Amino acid sequence: MGYTASPEELEFLKNYDIRQYDRPSLTVDIAMFAIRAEEDPERDYRKDPPLELSLLMIRRGSFPYKDCWALPGGFAKPGESTADTARRELQEETSVDNAYLRSFDLFSRAGRDPRGWIVSEAFLALVDAKDYRLRAGTDAWDARWFRIGLTVTDTKKEISGEQISLTNEYALTLTNTALDTVLTARVREKKLFDRHHEAVSYEILSSEGFAFDHAEIILRAFLTLRRQTEQEGRIAFDLMPETFTLNMLQEVHEMILGRKLLTPNFRRKMAPMVIETEESLSGVGHRPAKLYRRNPEAFYV
Amino acid sequence: MGYTASPEELEFLKNYDIRQYDRPSLTVDIAMFAIRAEEDPERDYRKDPPLELSLLMIRRGSFPYKDCWALPGGFAKPGESTADTARRELQEETSVDNAYLRSFDLFSRAGRDPRGWIVSEAFLALVDAKDYRLRAGTDAWDARWFRIGLTVTDTKKEISGEQISLTNEYALTLTNTALDTVLTARVREKKLFDRHHEAVSYEILSSEGFAFDHAEIILRAFLTLRRQTEQEGRIAFDLMPETFTLNMLQEVHEMILGRKLLTPNFRRKMAPMVIETEESLSGVGHRPAKLYRRNPEAFYV
């Protein structure tokens, strides 16, 4: 490293007591997405079951926010990086060890946790639909998938002198049909344009059933996923099983982006990233789709 | 918020002692970039003075890493967010209060600070060339601008079975001519492609004159700036004064991107983002360039 501590420095470090300063607790929160197929036995035999973009939530068994739903996560331990913490929690809670995992922000607003000064690094995780195995439920542990829905309910543009602000209000809905539970939140996103760059801030307007500021973290995770998907389509492959049809892939993209895509254009864009297999679906009540797999060659920058 | 703490929960919180768990210290480190013009009185009167992309560094007056150069920054205080901390430090150290400021990662690797468990949120800051005023130097405080240079010295591609890795080795050089000081570091960037997404890791191979892991933070800040500039040109405006020539702007882009750009294409791309003013440079020994300013209309998404 080109640097060797002097004897004086070693002496300094020996006597250094880091506990003299105020310190926060450090946690990670993981927004873990997966694709699941809706189960509805009453459905028309011809129609394909729609896919659901789902998020894993955990019911809190203890204070604070007892009985509310929170993102999986936990406290960082000394000697591990936060990426280690996130991988460990992911493994413990879903047995998944090969998920896509990336941090997208540090949440450090004062007052975000009633227990005190707790900052949290937020991770986005995408898991293959077939890979996960949820940890068994206990009194203090109940992990469930919720279908995630996000809509923009209001958009405003304000101009005052040199300053322009754009405001979006989002309605976030997490639904678990089996439990008959719906969590809802409204979050305001405010983009302030000062000179030529934007400063974005978020404010939770209402939050029903979510613990802490997790509604905001989930929104931010979703928007991060959406932006990545817009910019480079490959991230959505992390939500797919080994083989898949192009229509499934398109449906996943549409759920993430929140809008319909034109099929020919989508297929053209995906063509270099996938390889056709010999297999097809069958017994689906209509022309069966071919199965594709990822084209590994396409991803080495 | 739709959530009211029950009496039991309030009782729980009253008795909750957060200090029972291990906690890290939390700091922010700020990679602050500015454009400065090289001063060289011996230069040919016709030739324009080249611009320099500069980074602010602070000489450490105390242990650890005494006499090494570190990024400006400091410890987060309870009751403020890390963005507040960064803004406060920026203000104290350069008197700048309108800089572009964004965090790009949390550095939490074990052992990164010899004083103990210290995690640091790293910020990228871009300041307008004319705005900053450095805090006066003292024994314990010496802030200086260093010209930053980054080159790729080696690139490797390794294939072993299903796994492919790309390795880049970067040479980072910070130069301050007045002090006759050069800081150098070599950092290895390793991209591991697993299935179809990449996991990037960084390793400091050598580090001369840098404190802590700041060579790595600086490299990451530079790469972040570079990526943003590739993706949307507007971020570079944060480094520019109110009015500027298109050639200056192009030079700034070229320094950030580390490659030459074709002038007609660059001007075409920038055209919607700038407005021509009435003024020009003068007395420059050749055809003078028109001055431009930002076009605010272009930046409201």
Next chain:
DNA sequence: AAAATAGTGTCTGTCAGACAGTATATC
């Protein structure tokens, strides 16, 4: 006139959006 920088016109290929059309399983 020479030097140095400022600035423009246009060809080309790639690629995204839009839309019209054809194909093929199951019942």
Next chain:
DNA sequence: GATATACTGTCTGACAGACACTATTTT
């Protein structure tokens, strides 16, 4: 044959890369 989904061909306009060219100031 009706239904539902699967899949293709092609026109268009926007835009980035490349390169050849003209313009203007100072000494």
